[in-house]
Amino acid sequence: MVGILEVKELTTGYGEKEVLKNISFDLKDGEVLGIIGPNGSGKSTLIKAITGVIPIWSGEVNYDKKNIDELHRRERAHIIGVVPQDTFINFPFTSWEVVMMGRNPYLGRFENPKKEDDLAVKKAMEATKTLRFKDQSVRELSGGELQRVVVARALAQEPNLIFLDEATSHLDIGHKLEIMDLMKDRVKQRDVGVLSIHHNLNLAARYCDKIVLLDEGKVHAKGSPKEVLTRAHLRAVYGIEAEVDKNPRDGSLYVTPIKRKVMKEDKEEVVHVVCGGGTGGTLLKELVEHGYEVTTGVLNVMDSDQKMADFLDLRCVTEAPFSSISEKTKSENLKLIKEADLVMGTDFAIGPGNLDNLKDLLYAAESGKKVVLLERTGFQKRNHVGSKGDKIYRELTAKSDVKIFTGIEEIMRKLDEGNI
Amino acid sequence: MIKKNTGWIIAGLTVLLLITAIYSATVGTADISFKEVVWITLSEVPLINRYVTAPEGSPRTIVVLIRLPRIVLGIIAGISLSVSGTSMQGIFKNPMASPFILGVSAGGGLGAAVGFFLGVSFFYLPLLAFLTALGTVFLVFALGRVRGKTDVATLLLAGLAMNFLMSGLTSYIRYMSPPDKMVQMQILSFMLGNLNEAAWNQIYITLPIMIVGVALVFAYSRDLNVIQMGEGSALQLGVDVETTKFVQLVTSSLLAATMVAFTGIIGFVGLMIPHGARLMVGPEHKRLIPTAALMGGIFLILCDTISRMMGEIPVGIITVLLGSPFFIYLLIRNRGDTGW
Structure with missing residues (x-):
């Protein structure tokens, strides 16, 4: 029994x-x-x-x-x-x-x-x-x-x-x-x-x-x-x-x-991060822990930044593994950029498949968004598309609302101080 | 340690108790032999006195009316205090607990001091001491009740506080007593405990109380074992913890209060004898309680015999003077070891 x-x-x-x-x-x-x-x-x-x-x-x-x-x-x-x-x-x-x-x-x-x-x-x-x-x-x-x-x-x-x-x-x-x-x-x-x-x-x-x-x-x-x-x-x-x-x-x-989930006070600002290849993982986590609402894209599925975004439960525009960015995903990404208060770009490697991500950053700057760039490696080392990339990057960095930082800590400090 | 020979230990202690008692009856100014004591005693026992007779005369009077009551009262006090101490140590799960931990001694001492101060007759004095002893315990119990349950930690502190309060009041009475040596000596003698006043009528009162008390403590001995696992675990092992605590604490306080009333505050027996018994048969209460009882009886007669040999100094002085070195010996032996 x-x-x-x-x-x-x-x-x-x-x-x-x-x-x-x-x-x-x-x-x-x-x-x-x-x-x-x-x-x-x-x-x-x-x-x-x-x-x-x-x-x-x-x-x-x-x-x-x-x-x-x-x-x-x-x-x-x-x-x-x-x-x-x-x-x-x-x-x-x-x-x-x-x-x-x-x-x-x-x-x-x-x-x-x-x-x-x-x-x-x-x-x-x-x-x-x-x-x-x-x-x-x-x-x-x-x-x-x-x-x-x-x-x-x-x-x-x-x-x-x-x-x-x-x-x-x-x-x-x-x-x-x-x-x-x-x-x-x-x-x-x-x-x-x-x-x-x-x-x-x-x-x-x-x-x-x-x-x-x-x-x-x-x-x-x-x-x-x-x-x-x-x-x-x-x-x-x-x-x-x-x-x-x-x-x-x-x-x-x-x-x-x-x-342990950091219980910092939730902030109103939405930050959209354009990253890839592991260059954005730490930044995404830091932003979440500092209480920002974070979105990201476009990332290939299986990319380590995509895994982190998934882990953090972020809104993320994804593309199939190893595929170029399609029209559809690009427009979704632009939509997230429009909704964001601040856009960040990391020092991801640029190839033909993700050149659009660099263009999206330029789009953000042109549409009046504040843009923060994280540059640790130097653009020439990560640019694998030659002059096409150079041209966009020059335009981007020439905008007055674009700031370049060399470390995540510095970005987070300035952000919390309200200096961005 | 295997303790399968408890039966033999208890038999041996019983024999030792008898021999010690008889030996003790031979000690004194009047020279009475071991054999005479045996014959005189047997001739007083109903049924056996049909076959055994002893000559009338002063040895008989001394043994029957003076020495035997004192020895029997000593045995009763030794048993009562040891069993009471064993029970208290069990309930408090603390080897430093004694029969007097809930204020029995200080309460009884205050009653006695008041009695001596007011010149209360010797008939009422034990009653007064008994009532103040129990009254103090009652107050301690009232303080130690938390949400309908007896909380032993609170009880311990309440006992400590009442001990101080009663002792303080007693000191005040002693201080206020006339420098008349009589009252001062009476109070001091009570505080140190003695068997000088022993008489058969005291035994008629204390013996039944001792028998009932020891039987009750013994009846709840396995519950006392299981409580050592913690009160929560004991409940989960089917023990009615509140009833056990109530029976053990009330019974052991009654045993101690009765003895305080008739013999004053004989210290150390109830604290030390349980340890000695635990060393012999282990902490299991079914074996521990009878062993402690017998050892307590033997120890107290021996101490009282010495006290008589040394010219009637209060037996409480002897128990402390003999007991403390033994206690220190145990401490050294078990130092850094795994407890008592």
């Missing part, structure tokens, strides 16, 4: 302060559910509420159609075992004794552990490779060893569901994977369900069948890792720019945080 934990519209908090609002999700035996979210989003509070450490304000939690809030603590402990983030034990209990505490919900007040309890403890300690220090004081164990003992305690509890409350966050990567692999094994073999709070998005992506993303006490997104771990969600909840790719080895997702 497959049991289902159903959390419906759960709302709770501490004292007067509401921490979680209307949280709903479900977890079946045989699944690993990840809970992710920034600090203070209510992840640990969720475990506390479901396990009855703090009261639920409204909503309900059912396991197999039974409201577990109405169960006795001991019965609830038959269903859910918890591995906390860390455990401090002041007295020198042996590892065996600590794991035996997992049998507490099965033992009467005056009952001593029976054979089956010893067996459950032994099996749990074998599974976590802790049996060899069963008679050692837990105070003599390393952090990783102690945490495995605590995992063994949860296993000895023989629950239907195991909750990991950031259980691996203090462990080194080897022990992290060891514990998560063990959980995954249990899920496969014995039909337990695992709910796991993760700070590490990649661990979540790798081990979880489903993920719930919490933000400020509410469910921001839930579903498969692919549905939840998107750049838009990560940007909205964590305020980071991240790349989400597929791990080529096992197909699991991995998240590479690039940069």
